[in-house]
Amino acid sequence: xxxxxxxxxxxxxxxYLFLKFIVPILPHSAPLPSSLIFLYLMLxxxxxxxxxxxxxxxxxxxxxPIFRFLTGESGGALSSARYLVLALFPLLVGxxxxxxxxxxxAPPAENRTIHPAPPGEYTGLSxxxxxxxxxxMYGKGLYASRCSPCHGNFDGKGxxxxxxxxxxxxxxxxTTIAMLQESYLFWRIKRGGVGLPVEGMPxxxxxxxxxxxxxxxxxxxxxxxxYDGAGQKPRTWDESE
Amino acid sequence: MARVRRPxxxxxxxxxxxxxxxxxxxxxxxxxxxxxxxxxxxxxxTLPTDDxxxxxxxxxxxxxxxxxxxxxxxxxxxxxxxxSVKVRGLHDGTNVAILLEYSDPSEDPEDAAAxxxxxxxxxxxxxxxxxxxxxxxxxxxxxxxxxxxGKGVDMGAKGFGTLKPHAHQDVKAKGVFxxxxxxxxxxxxxxxxxxxxxxxxxxxxxxxxxxxxxxxKKTDSGQPKEKGSEKxxxxxxxxxxxxxxxxxxxxxxxxxxxxxxxxxxxxxxxxKKGS
Numbered sequence: 001x002x003x004x005x006x007x008x009x010x011x012x013x014x015x016y017l018f019l020k021f022i023v024p025i026l027p028h029s030a031p032l033p034s035s036l037i038f039l040y041l042m043l044x045x046x047x048x049x050x051x052x053x054x055x056x057x058x059x060x061x062x063x064x065p066i067f068r069f070l071t072g073e074s075g076g077a078l079s080s081a082r083y084l085v086l087a088l089f090p091l092l093v094g095x096x097x098x099x100x101x102x103x104x105x106a107p108p109a110e111n112r113t114i115h116p117a118p119p120g121e122y123t124g125l126s127x128x129x130x131x132x133x134x135x136x137m138y139g140k141g142l143y144a145s146r147c148s149p150c151h152g153n154f155d156g157k158g159x160x161x162x163x164x165x166x167x168x169x170x171x172x173x174x175t176t177i178a179m180l181q182e183s184y185l186f187w188r189i190k191r192g193g194v195g196l197p198v199e200g201m202p203x204x205x206x207x208x209x210x211x212x213x214x215x216x217x218x219x220x221x222x223x224x225x226x227y228d229g230a231g232q233k234p235r236t237w238d239e240s241e
Numbered sequence: 242m243a244r245v246r247r248p249x250x251x252x253x254x255x256x257x258x259x260x261x262x263x264x265x266x267x268x269x270x271x272x273x274x275x276x277x278x279x280x281x282x283x284x285x286x287t288l289p290t291d292d293x294x295x296x297x298x299x300x301x302x303x304x305x306x307x308x309x310x311x312x313x314x315x316x317x318x319x320x321x322x323x324x325s326v327k328v329r330g331l332h333d334g335t336n337v338a339i340l341l342e343y344s345d346p347s348e349d350p351e352d353a354a355a356x357x358x359x360x361x362x363x364x365x366x367x368x369x370x371x372x373x374x375x376x377x378x379x380x381x382x383x384x385x386x387x388x389x390x391g392k393g394v395d396m397g398a399k400g401f402g403t404l405k406p407h408a409h410q411d412v413k414a415k416g417v418f419x420x421x422x423x424x425x426x427x428x429x430x431x432x433x434x435x436x437x438x439x440x441x442x443x444x445x446x447x448x449x450x451x452x453x454x455x456x457x458k459k460t461d462s463g464q465p466k467e468k469g470s471e472k473x474x475x476x477x478x479x480x481x482x483x484x485x486x487x488x489x490x491x492x493x494x495x496x497x498x499x500x501x502x503x504x505x506x507x508x509x510x511x512x513k514k515g516s
Contacts, residue, residue: 071512086509090501097497102490107278107447107479119375149312149319160319163309163475194366194373202373203364204477206313213315 004061008048015044112166113199115180122187129220139225142218147226150206154230164206171230178232185223185234190216276304278479279450281330281337288333293417293424298340301329308343308454308473313368314401318471322346322456326475332482337442338428339480343454348418350389351457351465354425358382358440358480359449360397367451367476369398382440384427386414388457393427397438407438431482445484449477 019040024031032040052062068074072082129135143151152158156170169176177185187195193205210219227234280302289295306328310321327342341354359365363379366372370381380399386392393414398404411433416425431442440448452475455467467473 067512067515070509086505089505090498093501094494094498098490098494101493103445103484103487105280107481149310149317160309160312162307162324163473165476165478191374194371195375196373197375202376203366203378206309206368206476208313 116200118187125183139221281482290428293426321473323454323473349457353387353455355453357451450480
């Protein structure tokens with residue numbers, strides 16, 4: 001008995017192994033949360049049950065071995081396995097119940113939006129400062145004195161970075177300034193962390209409000225210096241359309 | 242002719258393995274204290290509110306947080322003495338005590354340390370609760386200690402330049418300097434009557450906490466190396482005073498086991514009747 005069950009079990013195990021170990025190593029992928037893997041396995045199981053019970057004959061073939069196993073009619077080594085399963089199931093239920101009712105030591109989850117939408121007046125602004133070597137150098141100088149303590153050598157690893165959470169942005173990372181327009185950086189530098197909307201958790205950001213200390217022209221120059229120093233190019237309207 | 246197969250053992254080994262894999266996928270790894278929060282355990286007996294070196298502190302879980310020079314607003318500083326701070330907490334259901342421990346090469350009268358908390362449910366910026374453009378922020382409650390004063394000061398702020406001591410003073414603090422290490426213990430009742438000014442601790446619930454440290458060593462100019470906004474700081478982390486033991490999850494688990502066993506018995510009996 002049990003031959004009819006081998007295929008579904010193997011299929012489920014293979015899907016689990018794929019989700020757990022293969023998906024994370026795929027390009028542009030990431031490890032799946034355990035809860036999502038569990039959900040996929042449940043969907044897989046439901047699909048298998050539906051497929052195997054489409055007809056009366058297939059239903060009997062599928063459930064027959066399970067019923068015989070549960071009632072102890074299978075005999076042999078399966079009797080021991082039956083007791084094992086019958087003992088494990090209540091323990092598993094008890095374990096899950098404890099886990100879902102016991103208080104957690106984990107702090108509240110923080111769902112911070114890393115690049116929240118800027119206010120309307122900052123959308124689509126173009127850099128009015130000519131992109132000359134002199135202006136870029138000037139911007140890099142401002143960056144060195146004002147920004148590098150936290151953002152370091154454009155890598156987010158400045159000497160003042162360690163105590164801050166969230167950490168300062170790494171401009172060399174392709175998911176930061178390379179995917180943003182210059183107008184977005186202008187907003188973030190000018191208004192600082194306290195200018196963020198609620199989803200950006202402004203109460204945790206250490207980014208200064210540079211509009212109090214730098215002119216708009218200097219901020220645009222800093223932006224040019226940042227992109228040049230990080231070896232990145234700003235996202236443009238043409239590319240975003 | 243029907244195919245006869247000898248009952249094998251391989252498939253049920255696979256089934257058990259599958260159950261194990263599903264459980265492994267579902268079960269979250271145990272949370273480790275990666276210094277995102279300070280946990281104040283509930284203790285019986287006297288709380289060491291005036292003794293930073295009391296033996297009971299060794300029983301408290303220690304968390305360590307990195308410190309940064311304050312570069313958020315002028316006057317800034319680029320290099321600070323304290324690179325990190327170790328934090329422990331204890332409470333007895335009435336009072337809470339929080340111990341800071343950090344390195345400092347010399348004991349100086351201007352050496353100082355502070356804790357910062359949000360007040361109420363409104364979020365506040367970690368830099369003295371300065372106003373935020375798109376979010377209505379709340380005030381912060383600051384517990385301040387300076388070596389030469391030898392006491393704790395209960396303060397409040399809502400933005401730069403608004404820091405001032407509260408009219409009521411219910412924070413105590415004491416520091417001990419030994420072998421290049423400051424140990425400073427702050428204490429206060431978990432609850433106070435000043436809900437608009439003081440942070441209130443509800444055992445079992447997380448609160449936000451931040452730290453500040455000043456090295457008061459005098460420089461050649463005669464001024465302290467770190468003073469005012471020139472200090473070592475952290476941004477917000479978490480603090481929680483443990484709730485009293487709750488055994489109800491064990492009771493629910495036992496109940497769930499009993500129900501699952503009952504379900505199994507009914508299922509097997511019905512299946513046997515059906516067959």
